[in-house]
Amino acid sequence: MNHKYMNLKIGYLYGDLMNIYGDTGNSIALKHRAHARNIDVEVKMITIGSSYKVGDVDMFFFGGGQDESQIAVSRDLIKSKKGELIKEEIEKGIPLLAICGGYQLLGEYYQASRKQEVGSSQDIRLEGVSLFPAYTEAGDTRMIGNIAIESEWDKLIGFENHSGKTYLRPEGKALGTVLKGFGNNGEDGKEGCVYKNAIGCYMHGSLLPKNPQLCDWFIEKTLSIKYNKDIKLEKLNDFFEINARADFLAKIGI
Amino acid sequence: MLYIALFLGKLAYLFSRLFNKGGGSALPGLIALKIYPNLIQKLISQIPTNILVTGTNGKTTTSSLIAHFVTNSGHTIIHNTTGSNLARGVASHLISGSSLFGNMGKIDLGIWEVDEAVFPQLLIQIRPAHVVVLNLSRDQLDRYGETDSIIKKWKSALEKASWKPHVYINADDGAVYSLHSLKNLDVETFGVLDSTVIWEKKSTNPHFDIQAKIIEQRDISSITIVFSHNGYGKKLELPLFGEYNVYNFLVAYLVAQNSGTSRESIESSIASFSSVFGRMERLLLGKKELIINLIKNPVGATQVIHSLSKFIKKEDTVLLILNDKLADGTDVSWIWDTDFEKLQSFKGTFIAVGTRKSDMALRLFYAGIAKEKITVVDEISRSITSFLDRDDKGRLFILPTYTALLELQTYLKDNDYKQKHWHES
Numbered sequence: 001m002n003h004k005y006m007n008l009k010i011g012y013l014y015g016d017l018m019n020i021y022g023d024t025g026n027s028i029a030l031k032h033r034a035h036a037r038n039i040d041v042e043v044k045m046i047t048i049g050s051s052y053k054v055g056d057v058d059m060f061f062f063g064g065g066q067d068e069s070q071i072a073v074s075r076d077l078i079k080s081k082k083g084e085l086i087k088e089e090i091e092k093g094i095p096l097l098a099i100c101g102g103y104q105l106l107g108e109y110y111q112a113s114r115k116q117e118v119g120s121s122q123d124i125r126l127e128g129v130s131l132f133p134a135y136t137e138a139g140d141t142r143m144i145g146n147i148a149i150e151s152e153w154d155k156l157i158g159f160e161n162h163s164g165k166t167y168l169r170p171e172g173k174a175l176g177t178v179l180k181g182f183g184n185n186g187e188d189g190k191e192g193c194v195y196k197n198a199i200g201c202y203m204h205g206s207l208l209p210k211n212p213q214l215c216d217w218f219i220e221k222t223l224s225i226k227y228n229k230d231i232k233l234e235k236l237n238d239f240f241e242i243n244a245r246a247d248f249l250a251k252i253g254i
Numbered sequence: 255m256l257y258i259a260l261f262l263g264k265l266a267y268l269f270s271r272l273f274n275k276g277g278g279s280a281l282p283g284l285i286a287l288k289i290y291p292n293l294i295q296k297l298i299s300q301i302p303t304n305i306l307v308t309g310t311n312g313k314t315t316t317s318s319l320i321a322h323f324v325t326n327s328g329h330t331i332i333h334n335t336t337g338s339n340l341a342r343g344v345a346s347h348l349i350s351g352s353s354l355f356g357n358m359g360k361i362d363l364g365i366w367e368v369d370e371a372v373f374p375q376l377l378i379q380i381r382p383a384h385v386v387v388l389n390l391s392r393d394q395l396d397r398y399g400e401t402d403s404i405i406k407k408w409k410s411a412l413e414k415a416s417w418k419p420h421v422y423i424n425a426d427d428g429a430v431y432s433l434h435s436l437k438n439l440d441v442e443t444f445g446v447l448d449s450t451v452i453w454e455k456k457s458t459n460p461h462f463d464i465q466a467k468i469i470e471q472r473d474i475s476s477i478t479i480v481f482s483h484n485g486y487g488k489k490l491e492l493p494l495f496g497e498y499n500v501y502n503f504l505v506a507y508l509v510a511q512n513s514g515t516s517r518e519s520i521e522s523s524i525a526s527f528s529s530v531f532g533r534m535e536r537l538l539l540g541k542k543e544l545i546i547n548l549i550k551n552p553v554g555a556t557q558v559i560h561s562l563s564k565f566i567k568k569e570d571t572v573l574l575i576l577n578d579k580l581a582d583g584t585d586v587s588w589i590w591d592t593d594f595e596k597l598q599s600f601k602g603t604f605i606a607v608g609t610r611k612s613d614m615a616l617r618l619f620y621a622g623i624a625k626e627k628i629t630v631v632d633e634i635s636r637s638i639t640s641f642l643d644r645d646d647k648g649r650l651f652i653l654p655t656y657t658a659l660l661e662l663q664t665y666l667k668d669n670d671y672k673q674k675h676w677h678e679s
Binding site for chain 1: 586612616621
């Protein structure tokens with residue numbers, strides 16, 4: 001299929017503040033794999049002080065950040081109403097990928113421990129957007145290391161680094177089951193959350209380059225919704241992707 | 255207890271030398287500190303002047319530059335080397351420099367490269383007269399944590415430094431420059447005019463006490479600058495590579511001068527400074543040239559790649575060695591924050607090696623480099639022998655992570671390549 005006149009507009013949520021642990025690799029992967037099919041990609045930064053209205057972008061990406069950035073972003077999501085608008089879009093089926101801090105802020109809330117004090121002592125609880133039926137509590141130990149999960153998108157692999165423990169509400173659907181690593185909270189063997197076409201998880205790595213099947217799903221979904229027809233992408237020669245996946249899985253013994 | 259600690263420390267040093275276990279850079283200190291936790295203060299306080307160098311990138315080059323300048327002007331120094339910049343490494347060096355009775359002898363200057371995570375702790379123990387803060391960016395987030403929390407710890411440590419050290423800060427690095435507002439500190443700043451170096455946070459309107467302007471990077475081992483300091487100015491050719499190293503030179507100049515080395519002495523000895531292990535280190539094997547430069551975090555690696563991109567020619571090969579061992583950081587996500595896209599226009603070939611070689615190859619491919627130009631090789635040795643076998647003029651630019659650099663070093667020594675260490679005249 002010729003996708004020549006198609007284009008995809010990614011809204012990079014708070015990309016200037018929330019971009020640690022190589023999460024930018026996800027937008028690199030989206031661009032690379034879209035370009036390989038002649039699809040144009042534009043990345044629009046949506047951040048504190050920038051305007052955003054419904055319909056501006058075709059999909060969202062939201063990365064992880066440091067504590068202070070996370071506080072500022074949490075406030076802005078609520079104050080500027082961006083959080084509500086994003087939620088409205090997700091309800092319509094607009095795809096979204098959120099990693100770590102972004103995932104936490106799209107849940108109901110992030111509860112810091114009293115000892116930890118996020119920012120000042122008044123800021124013990126960061127309000128979220130309540131897009132994912134999930135909430136996060138601060139933990140005492142960091143969950144760090146390679147992670148692999150079994151999901152609808154085959155095995156997904158990455159690297160996690162978080163102390164927050166995320167718990168899904170009973171209606172919350174996990175992204176997958178942990179094969180190696182900690183996942184949402186290191187307790188229930190689940191990782192991430194899926195709501196409509198929005199995915200939140202703890203997987204850095206970067207996630208999309210080493211999980212090209214998920215990357216392609218995002219592109220297909222986004223274009224199908226945008227152009228209101230069923231879009232199937234042609235396969236690519238995924239030599240490097242397949243090798244990176246195989247080596248990673250062998251390394252962690254799966 | 256001090257004597258027992260010293261005795262056992264020295265014994266451990268001898269043993270590790272004898273059995274070639276890591277050259278004795280950590281174990282003696284580790285043992286001695288267990289027995290006598292105040293060992294560092296006890297020994298280091300005998301040294302009249304101590305200098306501490308910290309930051310994410312450039313510690314080794316900066317401390318080596320200071321060491322070079324001050325030894326040329328007749329100082330007797332002790333200087334820890336790379337890979338031993340934690341408390342145990344500092345202790346190990348002190349043990350090897352001290353007598354069995356804890357006497358530091360004639361040493362009049364201690365130059366200490368200190369890991370950014372242990373800086374607060376070692377600042378108190380070393381009580382340096384001079385503190386150099388080079389820069390701060392994300393490095394091994396799996397070990398160090400986030401930069402916001404590191405800078406907070408640095409601030410509170412410096413505020414508690416009752417002996418009022420002289421602090422040198424990089425004015426172009428926004429995170430580091432924020433230290434200049436700390437009260438009770440005696441601060442000097444350094445920076446480069448119209449700098450193109452990328453920092454994690456850039457400062458706005460910084461003030462420079464010493465500043466340089468880059469005239470030209472002529473080749474990979476010569477950069478010409480004009481610098482000015484307190485109304486004095488001079489054009490100098492430095493045997494260094496990359497604008498980021500000009501910062502290291504400027505601060506080394508300040509520290510050496512404040513430690514009693516004259517301008518003339520510094521300016522005449524800079525020409526004989528030779529590159530440090532794995533920092534644009536050049537080796538000539540027969541007619542083939544190897545250039546080795548450590549990469550370990552996104553900001554540092556991006557600075558290296560930006561500077562190198564102008565000097566790599568189409569007949570050259572770029573060998574990237576990506577390991578994910580503990581000392582490298584087990585998280586390789588940082589390669590996605592590194593601007594490998596800058597190498598797109600490079601016409602030569604790439605080789606990826608290391609425990610995460612296939613991640614490296616994927617990164618290069620997604621940076622827009624053609625698949626035919628990327629080769630994945632299992633062994634470091636094979637990537638080097640096949641390069642040496644080729645009969646052309648191309649050079650091999652090796653960019654290894656930390657443990658890969660050590661493996662490479664061992665390989666080159668074991669094959670007697672390392673004796674032919676080559677200095678440009």
